[in-house]
Amino acid sequence: MPGYSVCLPTFAGGSAFTKSIEWTELEAFALKAESLGYSAVWVADHFVLGHEEGEHEAWTAISALAGATSEIRIGTLVLGNTHRNPALVAKMAATLDYLSAGRLDLGIGAGWYRLEQESYGLPWVESVKERMDRLEEAIELMKALFTQEPVTFRGRFYRVTDAPCQPAPIQKPWPRIWIGGGGEQRTLRIVAKHADAWNIPAVPPEEYARKSDVLRQYCEAVGRGYSEIERTMETRVLITDGSSQADNRLASWLNHWRRTAGHEPLANEDAINRAKSVYVIGTVDECRAKVEAYLKVGVEHFTPYFLDYPDTTSLEIFARDIMGELGAVPPKRQGTLDTQGPQ
Amino acid sequence: MAGTPGFGFAVPIFAGTKSVHPRTPLLDRLDVAQLARSIVEGERLGYDSMWAADHLTTGIDGAIMEGWTFMSWAAGMTSRMRIGSIHLAQLFRNPALTAKMAATLDCISRGRLDFFYEPGSPFSRREVEAYGFEWLDDADRMAAFEEAVQIVKLMWTRDRPSFEGRFHRILQAICYPRPVQRPHPPVWIGTFGLLAASDTPEPHVFDVIARHANGWNSTPASVDHCRAVLGGLRQACERNGRDFGTLKLSLETEILIAETGGQVSRLQELVNRRNPGSKAFEDWPKLGETFLVGDAAAVTRKIERYVELGIDRFIIWFMDYPSLDGMRLFARKVMPYFGAALGGRPDRGGRLAEPGR
Numbered sequence: 001m002p003g004y005s006v007c008l009p010t011f012a013g014g015s016a017f018t019k020s021i022e023w024t025e026l027e028a029f030a031l032k033a034e035s036l037g038y039s040a041v042w043v044a045d046h047f048v049l050g051h052e053e054g055e056h057e058a059w060t061a062i063s064a065l066a067g068a069t070s071e072i073r074i075g076t077l078v079l080g081n082t083h084r085n086p087a088l089v090a091k092m093a094a095t096l097d098y099l100s101a102g103r104l105d106l107g108i109g110a111g112w113y114r115l116e117q118e119s120y121g122l123p124w125v126e127s128v129k130e131r132m133d134r135l136e137e138a139i140e141l142m143k144a145l146f147t148q149e150p151v152t153f154r155g156r157f158y159r160v161t162d163a164p165c166q167p168a169p170i171q172k173p174w175p176r177i178w179i180g181g182g183g184e185q186r187t188l189r190i191v192a193k194h195a196d197a198w199n200i201p202a203v204p205p206e207e208y209a210r211k212s213d214v215l216r217q218y219c220e221a222v223g224r225g226y227s228e229i230e231r232t233m234e235t236r237v238l239i240t241d242g243s244s245q246a247d248n249r250l251a252s253w254l255n256h257w258r259r260t261a262g263h264e265p266l267a268n269e270d271a272i273n274r275a276k277s278v279y280v281i282g283t284v285d286e287c288r289a290k291v292e293a294y295l296k297v298g299v300e301h302f303t304p305y306f307l308d309y310p311d312t313t314s315l316e317i318f319a320r321d322i323m324g325e326l327g328a329v330p331p332k333r334q335g336t337l338d339t340q341g342p343q
Numbered sequence: 344m345a346g347t348p349g350f351g352f353a354v355p356i357f358a359g360t361k362s363v364h365p366r367t368p369l370l371d372r373l374d375v376a377q378l379a380r381s382i383v384e385g386e387r388l389g390y391d392s393m394w395a396a397d398h399l400t401t402g403i404d405g406a407i408m409e410g411w412t413f414m415s416w417a418a419g420m421t422s423r424m425r426i427g428s429i430h431l432a433q434l435f436r437n438p439a440l441t442a443k444m445a446a447t448l449d450c451i452s453r454g455r456l457d458f459f460y461e462p463g464s465p466f467s468r469r470e471v472e473a474y475g476f477e478w479l480d481d482a483d484r485m486a487a488f489e490e491a492v493q494i495v496k497l498m499w500t501r502d503r504p505s506f507e508g509r510f511h512r513i514l515q516a517i518c519y520p521r522p523v524q525r526p527h528p529p530v531w532i533g534t535f536g537l538l539a540a541s542d543t544p545e546p547h548v549f550d551v552i553a554r555h556a557n558g559w560n561s562t563p564a565s566v567d568h569c570r571a572v573l574g575g576l577r578q579a580c581e582r583n584g585r586d587f588g589t590l591k592l593s594l595e596t597e598i599l600i601a602e603t604g605g606q607v608s609r610l611q612e613l614v615n616r617r618n619p620g621s622k623a624f625e626d627w628p629k630l631g632e633t634f635l636v637g638d639a640a641a642v643t644r645k646i647e648r649y650v651e652l653g654i655d656r657f658i659i660w661f662m663d664y665p666s667l668d669g670m671r672l673f674a675r676k677v678m679p680y681f682g683a684a685l686g687g688r689p690d691r692g693g694r695l696a697e698p699g700r
């Protein structure tokens with residue numbers, strides 16, 4: 001039985017129907033998702049994805065969401081490891097898990113967006129290998145801070161000395177760690193070693209199956225149970241009635257991102273077909289069939305953006321006619337609650 | 344500067360009994376529910392702001408909430424009260440990212456952020472190095488801090504700004520959405536009240552304040568110390584072409600307040616019992632010069648003396664926390680004297696006087 005959560009479009013262009021990232025709307029969408037039974041809300045960690053139309057800073061956003069919600073889990077998808085000191089990230093995560101009564105999903109990745117890092121004066125690490133090495137070392141450091149007391153750690157890149165990290169997270173041994181990416185040389189190996197959940201941007205079902213096999217092999221190699229790692233996928237959802245208005249919005253949204261990535265825009269019809277082939281877009285029956293195709297190749301949890309945001313039509317229909325039909329598990333929480341914690 | 348002072352409270356996000364920390368002398372352990380209660384009630388009582396510390400290893404067992412996470416969480420559960428850091432450590436976070444975080448919090452909170460930024464004091468060295476941040480000597484730390492303040496303000500107010508400093512840089516950095524407050528959230532920079540008035544407390548920080556801050560703050564300090572610092576600030580403003588009258592003045596302080604003198608004494612005894620051997624609570628009369636101890640009348644009189652100096656914002660640690668009695672009593676009997684009562688004047692952000700350069 002799969003899980004379903006929601007990516008909040010906290011950057012202009014996350015939705016196909018609006019560029020607005022007005023906070024009360026974002027919060028209302030999160031609360032709506034909570035009431036519909038979605039298991040988590042996610043925020044991406046970038047600074048300029050929305051260009052001049054804006055983007056909210058991820059950690060501030062999910063912390064505020066934690067204060068405004070009570071049941072739904074909250075997570076980052078995913079923090080850029082090079083944006084912050086990972087020891088500080090561990091402290092931030094421990095605090096947020098503590099404040100939210102154990103609702104944090106800590107998604108982290110190596111960081112890839114050179115332009116924003118350089119413009120912010122963050123040292124850009126050109127070597128992919130080093131970014132991966134840093135990611136892995138950061139995760140090891142964070143896990144130490146979550147579980148030992150105090151910690152002295154001497155790595156190649158990061159160090160702490162007699163560092164406490166209290167109050168400790170509620171979830172034991174740590175907040176669920178999500179690692180994002182599909183790189184087969186290194187990312188999937190790190191996933192095999194360290195992740196509680198693996199996330200990848202939308203790929204066709206066959207591709208997902210193939211990458212899952214690679215992950216399975218890495219799990220065997222590092223001695224980790226393949227079934228311990230929740231297999232998840234990010235995507236976009238738009239449940240349409242096939243009207244031309246929705247199609248035009250879709251086409252211009254897809255072309256916006258194509259242009260941003262330096263590609264030529266596609267003609268409307270091609271853009272629409274492209275979007276429909278990559279994402280979960282179509283009538284409710286078409287969308288259900290696509291979801292089923294992913295379930296068949298082992299996707300256990302979907303983390304979509306709903307492209308008609310701030311409208312909640314797709315969000316509601318998806319919950320009622322797809323989640324309801326195909327079943328949905330309650331949100332996964334890590335370990336047993338620490339009953340010595342607050343209260 | 345003149346007019347109704349604002350009263351905010353510091354939220355106890357670390358425990359300090361057993362002589363661990365004088366700011367929270369009766370708090371044994373953290374309690375999220377009580378923190379949430381104090382925030383919600385504080386807003387209801389008419390406190391105009393809440394403030395959260397930014398440290399990594401403070402308190403019993405080194406247990407302290409991460410400051411920015413806590414402020415953002417509080418933004419999600421409040422709607423009128425301003426939210427400030429006391430004080431946000433420049434060394435912990437890239438300045439451009441700090442500006443972005445602040446812009447986001449200001450948007451989320453609909454313009455309630457008070458941005459109180461700090462270079463780090465010698466007391467911070469241990470936690471800075473424990474977490475693997477690089478410590479800088481006094482001069483470098485202040486220089487890095489001044490660069491960071493400039494970067495933050497550029498990010499908030501200019502289109503794709505660039506800045507090349509010795510310690511920090513940005514290159515056509517984008518920070519959208521802008522903060523809600525215009526021209527930007529108030530920037531507070533502080534001095535330390537622990538130094539004797541006769542010391543020359545950090546003349547350079549006075550210049551940084553004169554050049555960049557909307558407001559000045561001191562950690563708990565006597566009236567005399569404040570007077571001396573204000574003198575130094577006036578001179579710094581003159582040096583830097585800044586109209587001293589545009590600088591807001593605030594004081595962090597601790598208050599032990601109860602209905603009667605007898606109750607105050609019992610609380611003092613309790614503090615001493617729970618903090619044996621603590622230097623901070625050895626000499627209550629002396630402590631009364633920098634903290635405010637007494638019944639409502641006594642506390643009111645003391646606050647009046649600071650208000651006479653021009654201080655118009657108080658950030659209060661209530662020493663009896665986790666009890667909310669002191670906080671409630673202060674709101675009921677002291678705040679109205681200054682015209683700041685229930686439902687009164689929580690909206691103190693918005694229009695700023697510019698540093699005038």
